Amino acid sequence: MDMKTSTKSSLIISTYNWPEALRLCLLSVKGQSVLPDEVIIADDGSTEQTVQVIDTMRETFPVRIIHIWQKDEGFQLSKIRNKAIASSSCDYIIQIDGDLVLHKHFIKDHLELSKRGTFVAGSRVLMDQHLSAKMLRQQKTSVQLFEPGLGNLCNRFNISWLTRYFADRYKPDDxxxxxxxxxxxxKEDLVRVNGYNECFHGWGREDNEIAVRLLNSGLRKRAIKFGGIVFHIHHSEADRGGCRDNDEYLRYAMQEKSVYCSQGLSQYFNVLDPVQRYENELSLVANG
Structure with missing residues (x-):
């Protein structure tokens, strides 16, 4: 096996109260040509329906699923991602949202592009409302290249030599x-910058801000184009009311050339060992 594909990886899936989409996402993970070593559900306060989906999927899932949940206190994506990162037992972290369907080589593509001193940013293929509803209804995870209802034509193609060509050429500083x-x-790079900045509340800019700090720390951004393909399930846009404050936090990080955020990942280390957290969850399920 190639050294890169033998890298131990965690797939972190962010979710909030959309169990049907999460189930479809997990089905697409289950069908990967190369599996992650663990799946961590970063749950920003979902109800019992999401727990039921995760518990059911666990019964036949080929790798362990860890469910990290926090109380619903508004949109706190940075916080739940930090908790999930702290719970990871692997060296490499691949991050997605629970409203995506993954191409069968998604994990493989990311692992093949992994390189020390870099982080990777990908894109997505949008699905329209009709196609999304059909896939959710049928729990279908395969998408045809020219299927009606798909957008973003160039983002649909899986061409490995083009992935390698564009990796360090496509907007490395953007x-x-x-x-x-x-x-x-x-994971060690996320620890160095202290993960996501939990000053961010509400939708937007937390991903751009962590990219700023990672770049300021000396890393390079690689693009995953013509690979690492994800299909985005249609939904209404999130409330962007907090975006103005988040824009200010981003502007500050850029102006001050920030590397480390004070309110971040470090507060969750040593709270509970990842394996022990998993075993505790299994015990809770077994005992009802």
């Missing part, structure tokens, strides 16, 4: 040429 729903990092 912090806005990324999406937090498709990124990957070495």
């Amino acid at each position: 912090i806005f040429a990324l999406r937090g729903c498709n990124m990957a990092f070495w």
